[in-house]
Amino acid sequence: MTPAYPLKCKALSNPAALRRKFDKEKTMFNPPKLRSFVSWINLESPGQSKLIVSGEGEMPSDTERPHLCVNMDPRTPPSTLELDLTIRNSGGAGNAKDEYQRVRFEAPAEQGQYDKVLILWQSSVLLDLDVRETH
Numbered sequence: 001m002t003p004a005y006p007l008k009c010k011a012l013s014n015p016a017a018l019r020r021k022f023d024k025e026k027t028m029f030n031p032p033k034l035r036s037f038v039s040w041i042n043l044e045s046p047g048q049s050k051l052i053v054s055g056e057g058e059m060p061s062d063t064e065r066p067h068l069c070v071n072m073d074p075r076t077p078p079s080t081l082e083l084d085l086t087i088r089n090s091g092g093a094g095n096a097k098d099e100y101q102r103v104r105f106e107a108p109a110e111q112g113q114y115d116k117v118l119i120l121w122q123s124s125v126l127l128d129l130d131v132r133e134t135h
Contacts, residue, residue, distance in 0.1 A: 031121040032066065032087070033058040035100065039117040040132040041109050051109035051131070053083060053117055056100040063094030066103035071120055080116045081107075085126065 037055030057066035064087050071082035083105055111133060119127040 031085075031124075031126055032060075034119070034127060037119065037127055037129060038132075039114075039129040040134055041111065041114065043111055043133055043135050048108050049110060051081065051105075051107050051114060051117075053105040053119075053129070054103070055119075055127075056102055057085065057087075058098050059087065059101045060098060061094040061096050062099060063090045063092050064088070065090055065101055068103055068105040068119070070107070076118075079114055080118060081114050082118045082120055084120050 035056050035058075037053070039051065039053045041049055041051050043049045053068060059066065067086050067088050068083040069086070071084045073082055076082050085103075114131045117127075117129040117131055118125050119129070
């Protein structure tokens with residue numbers, strides 16, 4: 001079963017499009033420092049239950065924001081969700097200072113659907129999170 005996610009990362013093969021994309025979503029050679037990441041399936045909310053991944057990433061300026069989107073690698077087991085971490089520039093020059101910014105990802109999920117979330121940075125695993133369930 002392939003779930004439908006609200007956000008998907010897309011690979012671009014056009015070099016000009018890649019340059020435009022990286023103007024908005026900057027990557028760095030070194031991954032950002034991360035803290036306070038947790039993942040759980042919220043079964044308490046009315047209506048459909050959902051997977052929530054939340055944490056903070058250290059950004060190089062106050063205009064940079066961390067962003068998580070689904071990595072659709074067909075080799076990933078169905079009980080594992082891979083999320084790509086990217087950095088988006090919200091516009092403007094900004095002040096160069098390292099500060100932590102919150103990032104949150106939500107997607108529909110059923111009880112027991114996931115037992116692990118992997119946070120990726122340029123195809124490398126940064127974090128391996130166990131998924132809790134709240135009742």
